[in-house]
Amino acid sequence: MINCPKCSSEVLVETPALGNIPLDVCPACSGIWFEKGELEALLRQSQGGGQADLGLIDPKPEGHDCPACKAKMSRGGLVNPLLLVDKCQVCEGVWLDARELALVKKLLGLSGGESGVNVARPAAVPAAPEPRDPKLILIKIVAAGCAIAGLVGVSYQMYLYFSPAEAVSRAPSIGRAVLSVLLFAGGVLALNWGKEDRWR
Numbered sequence: 001m002i003n004c005p006k007c008s009s010e011v012l013v014e015t016p017a018l019g020n021i022p023l024d025v026c027p028a029c030s031g032i033w034f035e036k037g038e039l040e041a042l043l044r045q046s047q048g049g050g051q052a053d054l055g056l057i058d059p060k061p062e063g064h065d066c067p068a069c070k071a072k073m074s075r076g077g078l079v080n081p082l083l084l085v086d087k088c089q090v091c092e093g094v095w096l097d098a099r100e101l102a103l104v105k106k107l108l109g110l111s112g113g114e115s116g117v118n119v120a121r122p123a124a125v126p127a128a129p130e131p132r133d134p135k136l137i138l139i140k141i142v143a144a145g146c147a148i149a150g151l152v153g154v155s156y157q158m159y160l161y162f163s164p165a166e167a168v169s170r171a172p173s174i175g176r177a178v179l180s181v182l183l184f185a186g187g188v189l190a191l192n193w194g195k196e197d198r199w200r
């Protein structure tokens with residue numbers, strides 16, 4: 001995801017609309033981000049294109065931040081000292097404002113091909129519901145079983161404990177009571193653990 005160096009909240013949209021090169025275009029200002037070599041490749045597609053020198057003329061460290069590597073880009077002339085553009089000296093990417101590609105082509109005497117492109121912001125894609133994981137369902141069933149068994153166990157031990165000794169056939173067992181409590185607590189814990197947000 002690359003943000004526009006000028007409209008920082010805009011995310012550039014990759015489009016092959018220009019010369020089948022996957023360029024990143026800002027949906028708001030229609031500026032174009034060329035990775036290293038992409039501008040050269042695009043210009044080569046235009047008619048009459050020779051090898052153009054795309055090094056910056058009189059670069060000054062006054063550019064925007066590079067959308068790719070965040071370094072401060074240099075601002076300097078492209079082809080002509082008056083056409084000021086941003087170029088990253090680190091990754092050698094070039095940022096052209098909406099109309100600058102047309103100007104570059106004009107200066108180079110190139111014709112043909114599109115000089116600009118408009119892109120639409122991608123529609124917000126609603127998060128697809130997580131597919132139900134059969135393993136997760138199994139864990140939930142086992143956890144629920146444990147919780148219920150634990151609860152029944154605790155209840156039974158309490159029933160034995162609070163009943164008069166002669167009314168019941170078995171003596172209450174601390175061990176079984178503790179085991180039931182653990183089973184119940186473990187089951188409840190596992191059930192909550194199985195909640196989807198905790199598994200992400």
Ligand SMILES: [Zn+2]
Pocket residue numbers: 004005006007010026027028029030031
């Ligand atoms: Zn922009």
Ligand SMILES: [Zn+2]
Pocket residue numbers: 066067068069070071088089090091092093
């Ligand atoms: Zn860079």
